[in-house]
Amino acid sequence: MEEIKKVRGFQDIYGENAEKYRYIVNTARKIFDKYNFKEIILPYVEDVSLFIRSVGEETDIVQKEMYTFKDKGGREIALRPEGTASVVRAYIENRIFAEGGYHKFFYEGAMFRYERPQAGRYRQFHQIGAELFGINNPLSDVEIISLVKDILDVLKIDTRLEINTLGSFEDRKIYIEELRKYLSEKKENLCEDCKKRLEKNPLRVLDCKVESCKDETKEAPKLYEYLSETSIKRYEEVKKYLKALDINFVENPRLVRGLDYYTDTVFEFITDKIGAQGTVAAGGRYDKLVEQLGGPPTPAVGFAAGIERLMLLVDELPQGEDLIAVIPINDEFNLLALKVANKLRKENLKVELILKTGSLKSKMKVANKLKSSYVIFVSDSYELKDMLTGSQIKYEDLNILVQTLKNS
RNA sequence: GAGGGUGUAGCUCAGUUGGCAGAGCACGAGGUUGUGGCCCUCGGGGUCGCGGGUUCAAGUCCCGUCACCCUCCCCA
Structure with missing residues (x-):
């Protein structure tokens, strides 16, 4: 009989790896509980349009990485490629906003993206994440960053925290137009990818690794020149709070994130120890997303961390019971x-x-x-x-x- | 989607100009008929990733394919 093998990009997690997986999830759960985040258990499938409208129609995730299929009722279904969209959908659909105040959720589970497998990158991978709805002050940004930092600290995972601000939705809109105008004149010198990015998402040109692109963007308009007073002020506050908590960070003006929904604060926890896929946890604010998905205007901030990547960095499991x-x-x-x-x-x-x-x-x-x-x-x-x-x-x-x- | 590397025992790997399939570790039995680790002896294990081709003869050469790894891309 021919042996049946697992599907490309999928994996069996067992033995010591399964212990690491549980250790990471259990650690995160304890910290979520300390911060009083409540679990939300979500479907693994959603209507395709949820991701088109949240993650962004032009993103790679939506364009080429989603597992989609038609179910027997003819519905267009996607295996979820990320968690935030589902939490937002649930927040709106269940009218959680109607309870007033603000709400804090965490989730854990599998995500699916049809990508080329690589170290720390699988087609089914697992994330832990948290989302905070209904508050837009800098305190909430720092609460999320501090939460991630605590998880990494308990797991004894050493990372570098990079932060940036994208400004409000309106700031960014103006800036993107200016950037597009500027780069269009230099189009000839940009790499093929960046020529495409210029149309779809000019921000991404800023963190292109090709030398000629780097040169061209040096003199380009800077995002911070287009930030509103309020955005600058809240960014300064965020940095002040981080310092007060002794959370080290570096500012990276080129950090733009690949999903369309981010606004103002964005951050990544990065390591150099596991190869090219070094981002272990990342997140930011998304103050317009709830509205875009049909809910009332609701500011929000959140993060997600890749469990497989964390597993590569955990080398010591706590001693078990005798x-x-x-x-x-x-x-x-x-x-x-x-x-x-x-x-x-x-x-x-x-x-x-x-x-x-x-x-x-x-x-x-x-x-x-x-x-x-x-x-x-x-x-x-x-x-x-x-x-x-x-x-x-x-x-x-x-x-x-x-x-x-x-x-x- | 593009480029490069690697597939031989459960694991890590060696295998020369094409000429009998190997080692270490792991596993099993024994060395002590009631006691683990260290040591010694013996033993079981292989579709050489898969398919095709060249050849008297292929693990070795050629073509294809699949998987894994790395880089680009993208992202957690």
Whole structure:
């Protein structure tokens, strides 16, 4: 029979990688809880038009990376390529805004993009993210950045934080026109990609890596020259708060982000340690998106982090609970060993009943390989062996043995 | 979507001008008939990614294909 292989760009996460995955998600969940963000569990599929209207019709994500299909009712469906659009849709559709005040959500799960697989880049990848709706002050930007920073710190992941401001929606509109005018005159010197970008999204020309493009943009109009008073002021506030929290950052005026919905503050946490795909977490404000998707004008800010990329940077897992191996010395004591194992589990201990039959030696090898901290030999009595020291004590009464283990 | 690299045992890899498919680790049994790690002995394991071609003969040469890795692009 021919072996069936996994689909290109997809992966099985198991063993140590699965532990890393859980560790990252659990850590993030704890921090989300500390910041009092509430979980929102969202569909993995959405109407295609949701992403066209939020992420942007001209973006690569929408143009060539979405998994789309028609369902049996003829609906145009997409596997979600990112999380923010769905949270915004849910916020509007469920009239969450009607409760007044502001709202904080986090999510976790798979995203899908049909891209060329690479280190730290898969067609199904997983993100954790958070969104904050209904507040537009700089405090909310910093709250999100601080939240991401806390997660990375607990995971002991070292990154560089880059920030920038894109200005308000109106500021940016004026600036983009000016930039387009300026670059159109230099069009001949731009790379092929940038010629296209000039039409679709001139901002992206600013972070092109081609030398000739870099030269041409040096003298180009600067975004900060077009920022309104309010935008400048809020950007200064954001920087002030970050400094006050001892969160180091570098300003990168070329940081523009690839999704259309961002406004004002944008940020990326970047590492050099995992190759070309160095952005580990990123986000920013999107004050116009809720409105664009049919909701009431609602400012918002959020972020997303790639779990696979975080996994590449986590090299130390926290030590787990001690494992206790229960070994019947021969088949005669199998039933008793089963009972002992279950009793210990009810006492909230972590137990591996050694299922392998055969010599005691081979059972011990299994216990050793599983990194058991203790072994209990079950016969007419119970012998507790400490696997680190090798010392062994005999117990007649199982309850006393249990108490000893629980106190250790 | 474009360019480059790599596919041989469970893992990491060697394999010369084309001439019997290899090592280390891992795994199994034993060395101790009731005790792991270190050491020793023995053992099981392969469609050489897949398909085609050249040849007396292909892991090795040629073509195609798939997967992974890297770069560009894009992004988390």
